[in-house]
Amino acid sequence: MPYNIAMVSDNFYPQPGGVESHIYQLSSKLINRGHKVIVITHAFKGRKGVRYLTNGLKVYYVPFWTVYRETTFPTVFSFFPIFRNIVIREQIEIVHGHASLSNLCNEAILHARTMGLYTVFTDHSLFGFADAGSILTNKLLKFTLSDVDHVICVSHTCKENCVLRASLDPLMVSVIPNAVVAENFRPLSHHSSDPRRNNVPGPPQPLGPDDTITIVAIMRLFYNKGVDLLIAAIPRVLASHPNVRFIVAGTGPKAIDLEQMIETNVLQDRILLLGAVRHEEVRDVMVQGHIFLNPSLTEAFGTVIVEAASCGLYVVCTRVGGVPEVLPNHMTEFAAPEEDDIVAATGRAIAKLREGKVRTDLFHGQVKQMYSWTDVAGRTERVYDGVVGAVGSEDFYGGDAAHGHPGVRSFALIDRLKRYYGCGIWAGKLFCLCAVVDYLLFIILEIFAPRSRIDICRNWPKKVLGRGEVKTTDMAEEAEAILRKRDMRRRGSE
Amino acid sequence: MATMIAALQRLSSPPVQTLRTLQPTQATVSYTVSTRPEAKTVTAKVRFYTGIALRILVGVAVALLAWTKWCASREKPVVALSWTLGDTRSEKLLQSVSRLPWRYLIPASLCSVYLALRRGYTEESLVVLRGLGLQTSTTSSIYLRTPTTRFIPTTSVQDVFIHEAFKGFEIRFYLAVVVREEEDVVVVFPRMLPRRGILEEVWRGSRRCLWEDTESGKGKGRTREDA
Numbered sequence: 001m002p003y004n005i006a007m008v009s010d011n012f013y014p015q016p017g018g019v020e021s022h023i024y025q026l027s028s029k030l031i032n033r034g035h036k037v038i039v040i041t042h043a044f045k046g047r048k049g050v051r052y053l054t055n056g057l058k059v060y061y062v063p064f065w066t067v068y069r070e071t072t073f074p075t076v077f078s079f080f081p082i083f084r085n086i087v088i089r090e091q092i093e094i095v096h097g098h099a100s101l102s103n104l105c106n107e108a109i110l111h112a113r114t115m116g117l118y119t120v121f122t123d124h125s126l127f128g129f130a131d132a133g134s135i136l137t138n139k140l141l142k143f144t145l146s147d148v149d150h151v152i153c154v155s156h157t158c159k160e161n162c163v164l165r166a167s168l169d170p171l172m173v174s175v176i177p178n179a180v181v182a183e184n185f186r187p188l189s190h191h192s193s194d195p196r197r198n199n200v201p202g203p204p205q206p207l208g209p210d211d212t213i214t215i216v217a218i219m220r221l222f223y224n225k226g227v228d229l230l231i232a233a234i235p236r237v238l239a240s241h242p243n244v245r246f247i248v249a250g251t252g253p254k255a256i257d258l259e260q261m262i263e264t265n266v267l268q269d270r271i272l273l274l275g276a277v278r279h280e281e282v283r284d285v286m287v288q289g290h291i292f293l294n295p296s297l298t299e300a301f302g303t304v305i306v307e308a309a310s311c312g313l314y315v316v317c318t319r320v321g322g323v324p325e326v327l328p329n330h331m332t333e334f335a336a337p338e339e340d341d342i343v344a345a346t347g348r349a350i351a352k353l354r355e356g357k358v359r360t361d362l363f364h365g366q367v368k369q370m371y372s373w374t375d376v377a378g379r380t381e382r383v384y385d386g387v388v389g390a391v392g393s394e395d396f397y398g399g400d401a402a403h404g405h406p407g408v409r410s411f412a413l414i415d416r417l418k419r420y421y422g423c424g425i426w427a428g429k430l431f432c433l434c435a436v437v438d439y440l441l442f443i444i445l446e447i448f449a450p451r452s453r454i455d456i457c458r459n460w461p462k463k464v465l466g467r468g469e470v471k472t473t474d475m476a477e478e479a480e481a482i483l484r485k486r487d488m489r490r491r492g493s494e
Numbered sequence: 495m496a497t498m499i500a501a502l503q504r505l506s507s508p509p510v511q512t513l514r515t516l517q518p519t520q521a522t523v524s525y526t527v528s529t530r531p532e533a534k535t536v537t538a539k540v541r542f543y544t545g546i547a548l549r550i551l552v553g554v555a556v557a558l559l560a561w562t563k564w565c566a567s568r569e570k571p572v573v574a575l576s577w578t579l580g581d582t583r584s585e586k587l588l589q590s591v592s593r594l595p596w597r598y599l600i601p602a603s604l605c606s607v608y609l610a611l612r613r614g615y616t617e618e619s620l621v622v623l624r625g626l627g628l629q630t631s632t633t634s635s636i637y638l639r640t641p642t643t644r645f646i647p648t649t650s651v652q653d654v655f656i657h658e659a660f661k662g663f664e665i666r667f668y669l670a671v672v673v674r675e676e677e678d679v680v681v682v683f684p685r686m687l688p689r690r691g692i693l694e695e696v697w698r699g700s701r702r703c704l705w706e707d708t709e710s711g712k713g714k715g716r717t718r719e720d721a
Binding site: 048049050060062063081082085086089447448449450453454455456457458 | 499502503506507508657658659660663664665667689690691
């Protein structure tokens with residue numbers, strides 16, 4: 001059953017990032033499965049209005065005022081008129097919000113529930129509980145999520161975090177990891193460049209003790225990505241390993257610190273700073289290196305690690321958040337998020353590579369079998385089925401856990417108010433007030449901007465596949481699934 | 495309750511837009527979108543012409559008033575007035591007019607002239623002539639002023655398309671013409687922004703009229719078949 005889905009988030013292209021590519025990939029794969037998907041985001045500099053992307057993915061860049069790191073200002077109700085207009089003209093049934101810090105997403109979920117639409121929320125990031133900022137964000141998240149139909153998290157760590165932050169029923173939260181487009185992250189083919197190997201299959205030549213090992217680090221240079229750790233670790237790694245050089249790509253507020261470090265230690269010839277790199281160019285940067293270093297302090301999933309492994313890089317990363325779930329042990333070297341341990345782990349990784357113990361040439365194939373967006377879209381579709389009630393609650397929540405879980409959450413205002421009221425002594429009442437005002441706003445809008453006055457959009461014309469073609473793609477997917485299952489079993493027995 | 499909501503809806507609703515198509519030959523077509531209700535019945539026609547007569551009457555009355563006031567301020571016998579009304583009556587009239595102060599008279603007369611000249615509707619049109627080009631026009635908000643028009647020769651017309659844009663708190667469809675070597679597109683019907691049904695009809699018709707025999711119109715833009 002095809003759905004009309006609206007993805008809502010503050011994060012979308014042209015801004016680079018993990019959430020952005022997640023939304024794009026998921027949307028295009030859902031479109032391939034026959035759904036209609038639109039993306040609603042705020043206007044970026046030089047990009048405002050309605051646009052179409054490949055595959056007929058329609059993007060609404062809503063003109064809005066941005067305050068911090070491309071996030072819009074939290075005005076609880078101001079988004080409602082435009083949002084309602086979009087939802088009606090596109091005949092949306094499911095509103096899928098992404099990223100908990102995105103104000104647009106929080107608002108959209110509230111309004112969507114008021115309008116009687118199904119809502120799904122995907123959490124991409126981890127948050128703390130202690131500082132004032134986190135408490136505020138968590139309260140806001142609790143407000144949004146106390147009346148959402150289902151939540152998707154990108155890793156089990158993320159799920160745990162999310163359940164705790166928003167006091168959710170764990171049954172309401174599914175884990176669907178991110179994926180990568182493995183074709184876009186191919187390693188350099190050594191066969192063509194290296195005449196000595198002569199196309200003979202087998203392990204590649206181990207790196208000699210004098211060969212230069214290149215360590216790549218790609219990140220937006222913000223505090224939470226662990227730039228400070230990187231700055232502290234680089235001089236020490238370079239001091240203890242003579243034939244090593246670094247490539248650092250990305251921009252951000254911490255770029256100046258990085259440059260200062262290079263100048264104080266006079267490392268200009270061993271560190272290459274690339275500045276901002278477009279997502280399409282990431283692969284070209286990655287394949288220049290042997291080791292990928294990711295010193296992130298908090299990471300819900302870490303798509304970049306998977307991308308690096310897919311490019312055939314050995315990964316050194318901090319053991320934080322969902323990172324340990326992402327890759328099998330033979331692809332990674334873990335470190336605690338502290339300077340000494342990162343230096344030590346990098347040293348271990350360099351040694352392993354020099355010994356030729358790591359078969360980085362096999363990484364690409366393994367990653368390709370583990371992660372695919374088609375699979376992610378399939379699982380997301382199942383969540384939609386469950387939310388809408390197309391799959392029975394017993395099937396969806398599993399066995400006896402389904403007791404007390406009605407298939408579809410009630411849209412009645414009184415039921416919604418009950419859910420909000422439980423959020424806290426003061427917060428509960430405040431949230432109820434917001435919900436009531438939102439409902440009144442909805443009625444006012446229905447009077448002064450009635451549905452009859454809003455034109456319905458035409459859908460993107462779909463290519464009708466012949467019967468045979470459909471069959472072949474199905475079979476290919478089945479084969480892929482079987483392969484993946486086998487691989488999982490093999491990994492389990494190891 | 496329901497009737498109140500219906501009344502509110504009707505009060506807040508924008509005027510109804512109608513599309514009039516005029517196609518004298520295969521190569522010429524004119525589309526006019528208007529908020530003026532078409533006068534079809536006799537009463538509607540009568541109302542329409544009385545309206546015009548009333549406007550003219552108001553205009554003439556204001557002009558006459560201003561003229562008599564001016565005459566009264568000169569304090570000279572007015573030959574034309576005494577001719578038409580007789581001496582005593584014209585004397586009375588001049589006296590009463592001179593009692594009206596200028597500072598009320600000027601704003602009031604300006605206001606009534608504006609009301610008399612104000613067009614109660616907007617009308618926007620698109621004329622397509624194969625081999626020549628197309629012309630958009632928008633009526634001005636008051637009578638006596640010429641409409642704003644823009645002519646685009648066929649050689650400069652790159653494409654005609656329908657797209658959506660944010661306008662206020664809603665998203666509206668618009669029909670636009672891409673002009674060669676110009677950064678901005680020309681929006682057809684910029685003031686009214688008619689609804690999708692009207693736009694699609696105009697879009698199809700104008701493309702057919704502009705590029706029918708070249709067949710290039712077919713490949714350009716999106717084919718919109720499914721609803």
